[in-house]
Amino acid sequence: MRSYLSLLLVVLLFTGCNPERTDEASFLSLVPENSALLLKIDALEALENDIAENSIVSKMRKEVFAKAIAEKMRPLNYLEGETSGLLAFSISDTTNFDFTFIITDSTATVNLDSIINKTVESISYQNYSFKKYQIEETTFFSSNIRGADVLSSSQQILENIIENLDANNFPSPLEKLYKITNAHGQHHLWVNLNEVDALLNHLFNETDDIQKLSEYADWVSLDINLDNDGVFLNGIGIANDSTDYLSLFSGTKPRASITPALVPKDVSIFKSYNVTDYPLFALNREKYLNSGTVKDSLLNTIEEIGLAEVDNEQIVLLQTFGTATIDDYLTTITSSSIEYQGSEILKIQPTSFLTDYLDPIITDFNPSYASIIENTFVFSATEETIKKVISSHKSGEVLYNTTLLKNTQDITTSASSIFTVTSSLGLQESLSEYNLNEIGDFLKRTNLKDYVFGSQIVADNAFFHVSYFAKKISERPSNRGVVSLFDFQTDAAIATTPQFVKNHRTNKQEIIVQDENNVLYLISNKGKIIWKKELASAVQGKIHQIDIYKNGKLQLAFTTNNEFLVLDRNGKEVQPFDIKHEGGNLNPLAVFDYDGKKDYRFVVTQGTRVFMYNNKGKIVSGFKYKKAESDIIGAPQHFRINRKDYLCFKLANGQLKLLNRVGNVRVRVPEKIDFSENDIKLYKNKFSLTTAKGVLYQIDTGGKIEKTNLNLNADHGMDATSKTLSIINDNILHIREKKVALDLGVYAPPVIFYLNDKIYVSVTDIQNQKSYLFDSQAKAIADFPVQGSSMADMADIDNDRKPEMVIKNQDNSITVYKLH
Numbered sequence: 001m002r003s004y005l006s007l008l009l010v011v012l013l014f015t016g017c018n019p020e021r022t023d024e025a026s027f028l029s030l031v032p033e034n035s036a037l038l039l040k041i042d043a044l045e046a047l048e049n050d051i052a053e054n055s056i057v058s059k060m061r062k063e064v065f066a067k068a069i070a071e072k073m074r075p076l077n078y079l080e081g082e083t084s085g086l087l088a089f090s091i092s093d094t095t096n097f098d099f100t101f102i103i104t105d106s107t108a109t110v111n112l113d114s115i116i117n118k119t120v121e122s123i124s125y126q127n128y129s130f131k132k133y134q135i136e137e138t139t140f141f142s143s144n145i146r147g148a149d150v151l152s153s154s155q156q157i158l159e160n161i162i163e164n165l166d167a168n169n170f171p172s173p174l175e176k177l178y179k180i181t182n183a184h185g186q187h188h189l190w191v192n193l194n195e196v197d198a199l200l201n202h203l204f205n206e207t208d209d210i211q212k213l214s215e216y217a218d219w220v221s222l223d224i225n226l227d228n229d230g231v232f233l234n235g236i237g238i239a240n241d242s243t244d245y246l247s248l249f250s251g252t253k254p255r256a257s258i259t260p261a262l263v264p265k266d267v268s269i270f271k272s273y274n275v276t277d278y279p280l281f282a283l284n285r286e287k288y289l290n291s292g293t294v295k296d297s298l299l300n301t302i303e304e305i306g307l308a309e310v311d312n313e314q315i316v317l318l319q320t321f322g323t324a325t326i327d328d329y330l331t332t333i334t335s336s337s338i339e340y341q342g343s344e345i346l347k348i349q350p351t352s353f354l355t356d357y358l359d360p361i362i363t364d365f366n367p368s369y370a371s372i373i374e375n376t377f378v379f380s381a382t383e384e385t386i387k388k389v390i391s392s393h394k395s396g397e398v399l400y401n402t403t404l405l406k407n408t409q410d411i412t413t414s415a416s417s418i419f420t421v422t423s424s425l426g427l428q429e430s431l432s433e434y435n436l437n438e439i440g441d442f443l444k445r446t447n448l449k450d451y452v453f454g455s456q457i458v459a460d461n462a463f464f465h466v467s468y469f470a471k472k473i474s475e476r477p478s479n480r481g482v483v484s485l486f487d488f489q490t491d492a493a494i495a496t497t498p499q500f501v502k503n504h505r506t507n508k509q510e511i512i513v514q515d516e517n518n519v520l521y522l523i524s525n526k527g528k529i530i531w532k533k534e535l536a537s538a539v540q541g542k543i544h545q546i547d548i549y550k551n552g553k554l555q556l557a558f559t560t561n562n563e564f565l566v567l568d569r570n571g572k573e574v575q576p577f578d579i580k581h582e583g584g585n586l587n588p589l590a591v592f593d594y595d596g597k598k599d600y601r602f603v604v605t606q607g608t609r610v611f612m613y614n615n616k617g618k619i620v621s622g623f624k625y626k627k628a629e630s631d632i633i634g635a636p637q638h639f640r641i642n643r644k645d646y647l648c649f650k651l652a653n654g655q656l657k658l659l660n661r662v663g664n665v666r667v668r669v670p671e672k673i674d675f676s677e678n679d680i681k682l683y684k685n686k687f688s689l690t691t692a693k694g695v696l697y698q699i700d701t702g703g704k705i706e707k708t709n710l711n712l713n714a715d716h717g718m719d720a721t722s723k724t725l726s727i728i729n730d731n732i733l734h735i736r737e738k739k740v741a742l743d744l745g746v747y748a749p750p751v752i753f754y755l756n757d758k759i760y761v762s763v764t765d766i767q768n769q770k771s772y773l774f775d776s777q778a779k780a781i782a783d784f785p786v787q788g789s790s791m792a793d794m795a796d797i798d799n800d801r802k803p804e805m806v807i808k809n810q811d812n813s814i815t816v817y818k819l820h
Contacts, residue, residue, distance in 0.1 A: 027086055028175060029165065030102045030150055032157050035088040036195035038174070040188040042505040044076070044083035047187055050226040053526065056470055057226060059446050073099055075133070075140035075151055080111045084505070090157070091198045098154040100161075110142060110151070123155070128162050130155075173238045177221040187224035189233075194218060218244060220466060225798070228526065229472035230451075232411060237457070237464040245360070248284045249459040252276050254415040259306030259317045260400040262376055264392040266310060267399050268426030272419040273305040273361055282357070289359070298329050299357050306376075307362070308399075309426065314365060315389060316354060316379040323375055329353070330370055330377075338383075343390045345383060346370045354379065404452050407473050410820065412456045417464070421454040481782025482773075485804065485816040486527035490515040493811040496539050500795040500806060504547075504554040504569070509797035511806050512556065513814060514539050522571065525797045525804075527816070531571040537561035541588020541635055548574065548615055550598045557602065559589040564604050564613070576617035581606055588635040594645055594661065605632040610649075625663030629655060633675060639682045641701055648680050648687065656680075656699070658687065667703045678749060681720035688725070690718050717749025717763075724776060726750040726761050735761050738778035743768065753794040755803045762792040764807070771807055773819075786817055 031038060041047060051057050060066050076083075086102040112118055112133070121132040123141075130143030132155065142151045143158050146165065152158050174190055222235035237246055257272040275281045278300050299318070306317035320326065333349045348370050354362050367379035369386045378389050392398050399405050399421075408421055422430065450473050458465040490513065498513040501522075510530065511523040518537055522530040537560040544557045548566065555574055556567045562584035566577030583606065590603040601620060602613040608628045612620040630653035637648040646666055649657040654672030659665060676690045686698040686706070694712025699705050710727070717728045727734040728750050731742045735750075745765035753760045759776035771788030773781040790808035797804045802819055809815040 027102050030161055031088050032090050032100050035090045036192050036199045037089040038190040039087040041085050053228050054226045055229050056231055074138050078110050100152040100157055103149040125159055126162050130158055173219040189222045191220045231470045233468040235466055237466045246464050248288055249417045250284055251280050252459055254417045254458045256414045257419050258319050261398055262393050263308045263399040264310050264388050265397045265402045267308045269309040269422045271307040274417055276303055278302050297357050298325055313385045318377040320375050340387055341390050341394055343371050345386050407452050408454055411469055416456045417459040418457040424448045424451055427453050482817050482819050485818050487813050487815050488523050488527050489813045492517045494808050497791050498806045498814045499793045501545055509795045533571045535560055544591045547598050559586045590635040592638040603636050607631050623663045625659055637680055650675050678718040683720040683725055719750045719752045721752050728763050735778040740778050748791045756801045764788050
């Protein structure tokens with residue numbers, strides 16, 4: 001519990017008062033040696049938005065200790081441009097702490113133009129120069145050190161960084177964790193548990209020392225997800241020393257907790273420790289306590305230790321795979337017994353065997369009563385508490401069946417080494433126990449009664465997977481296979497199919513869509529508008545994401561009726577990619593990346609004309625196919641088979657052109673084809689397409705055509721991957737060799753998605769506004785169809801391995817659904 005309380009507290013504080021991102025471990029050499037916390041900032045503005053929308057952190061920002069942190073970090077408000085970097089916190093003495101911000105995005109600079117009352121002083125130190133800024137009562141310093149701009153609240157810290165540039169003093173565990181994690185989440189925090197105690201003591205101004213986090217582990221690395229109604233932290237902990245608390249579970253195997261099915265439902269605090277191999281645990285424990293030799297134990301058969309607090313009384317549960325040894329021992333110390341609801345309650349003489357063998361998990365516990373329920377021993381100080389456990393188990397009114405626990409099931413794994421769950425009241429009590437009284441007072445002032453708090457730790461070789469959470473309780477946690485996350489309304493009717501696009505700063509997905517007034521919207525994965533931009537005309541087809549500068553920052557590339565455009569992350573045009581084509585009537589853009597090296601070829605087609613551009617917006621002079629024999633249908637396509645490239649052009653006269661990179665014919669197709677409205681697909685290593693008369697054409701790389709008459713209607717739809725073919729014809733959906741009869745309607749073409757090692761096939765009845773979803777065996781996904789009136793897009797937008805779907809709903813709204 002102490003690890004959960006303090007670590008969750010650390011994260012709430014330092015994400016709740018400002019900034020997170022870098023991709024080069026070399027920046028670690030600029031991190032102050034004694035840093036307690038290191039926060040990686042991908043986009044300062046995005047983090048501030050998340051904080052403002054988070055119900056817990058936004059309330060905490062009003063507290064005195066949070067205001068002190070915000071005041072210390074005030075200099076970051078003077079940065080302009082895209083702000084990315086590493087933010088370090090360190091304690092300088094018992095009365096002060098400092099920050100250091102290492103800017104990793106060269107576009108972020110200090111701008112004081114609008115500040116009137118300021119002084120700026122230049123200082124030299126060991127061939128480096130830095131500036132001292134004084135703005136009212138705020139003082140900070142900046143310097144460019146080995147190409148990186150560094151800001152700090154302390155001149156001494158900058159001098160120490162310069163002095164230790166070649167010393168490589170940053171801790172090896174931090175380097176290891178940095179390389180492992182390297183910012184997969186939007187916000188990321190590394191906590192040095194050997195240094196953070198002093199920082200917390202300073203912030204909370206407690207007279208007693210806070211329970212030491214340094215006894216828990218050495219370093220913890222955490223991805224931070226700030227949802228509107230919750231804080232979710234997931235990462236890795238390292239325990240390098242046998243005296244670290246987590247080392248107690250080294251080598252043990254995680255398992256599903258059983259004791260929640262025995263604890264009364266009105267528990268305020270519950271903790272489960274899965275031992276699985278008690279002799280190994282006992283060995284780890286003796287090393288942890290440094291007590292020399294391993295003692296013989298009564299407890300060799302225990303697999304789980306459960307600790308609970310109910311009505312201010314402690315309960316200890318020992319779940320075992322064999323009861324004989326402990327039962328025999330209890331017989332020797334039993335003074336009397338009674339029978340209660342079919343179970344025997346033992347009154348036992350004073351004993352310390354639980355603390356003798358299970359300290360530090362169990363401390364200061366003196367049971368007077370015991371019982372056994374289904375291979376689980378139950379201990380407490382009072383007979384009434386034991387009776388309550390027995391009666392709760394009989395009636396099923398136990399923690400396992402509560403809304404409190406059910407609200408943790410979608411954010412935790414089934415197996416754990418340590419699992420903790422507590423109510424707001426239980427959290428307040430524990431904060432007081434661990435001398436975090438100021439935070440306890442904050443909880444009393446704040447309405448967090450409808451939140452569940454908890455943690456989970458899973459032992460895994462040299463690492464520990466850690467998870468901490470604070471989540472608003474849903475009274476009826478959804479058991480549905482799909483739920484609606486949010487709706488978003490546009491200002492006018494939607495004109496394009498909504499699609500997901502990646503946010504390179506957060507590694508998560510957002511939504512882009514255009515309305516009939518040609519306004520393009522970028523929408524966050526929480527349903528908030530990021531920006532909107534009016535274009536001259538409608539977007540044609542798909543919007544592509546590219547990395548034109550090869551630096552990990554993504555742009556949006558597409559054509560409108562008469563323009564080829566590239567927009568940056570903020571919706572601004574990237575020069576020279578605002579290329580106009582007189583006469584308009586452009587087809588959708590094609591983007592080819594032949595070797596995966598981001599040396600893009602952008603293909604714009606207009607009637608019979610072909611324009612191929614390179615990364616600099618210049619026409620590729622070496623591409624020879626500049627004019628087609630007939631008007632080009634749709635966007636050209638690129639396929640790679642056996643390390644050869646094939647560029648595919650469908651022409652209105654029925655020709656299928658299969659060209660090489662320079663535009664020469666690679667495969668001659670011997671006959672003309674009456675193309676359907678569907679794209680060409682590479683299915684079973686053949687160019688696969690359908691005709692308007694319902695014939696499947698499959699063309700190999702030698703030009704040989706194989707035809708299969710599928711007797712499809714002219715308005716059929718088709719999609720395919722390398723091994724999966726799906727066709728909708730009337731109301732019959734074909735997936736591989738299986739068929740599904742759907743309700744009568746007008747269906748958009750099917751779309752195949754491959755997400756988290758699973759195939760999904762989506763198809764929408766646009767007449768009746770119903771969207772269906774199936775797996776690769778044509779089995780319907782639970783709780784589909786859902787409401788929708790366009791083709792769908794799917795992605796795992798928040799990287800939780802639970803896919804989301806976006807689809808047009810009403811004329812001017814989209815809906816995002818989440819699969820469970």
